[in-house]
Amino acid sequence: MGFKFTASFAGLLALIDFAAAQSGAWGQCGGTGWTGATTCISGWVCTYSNPYYSQCLQAGVPNNMVYHV
Numbered sequence: 001m002g003f004k005f006t007a008s009f010a011g012l013l014a015l016i017d018f019a020a021a022q023s024g025a026w027g028q029c030g031g032t033g034w035t036g037a038t039t040c041i042s043g044w045v046c047t048y049s050n051p052y053y054s055q056c057l058q059a060g061v062p063n064n065m066v067y068h069v
Helices: 002-020
Strands: 028-030 044-050 053-058
Touching: 028 044
Parallel strands: none
Antiparallel strands: 028 053, 044 053
């Protein structure tokens, strides 16, 4: 019983680490000197803007159709 709990807890920690390593909606995900997350949450893609900045944008939406509110 103790082993099963430990294994489940370790799996949960790994999942949390993975989720924390992803940028959220509209977040930065790359660029020269960027040391943060380089992947985006589900449904969002890391989109290159210029050598210094990449941003998580909604998948399937053309870049010229994305509006910030």
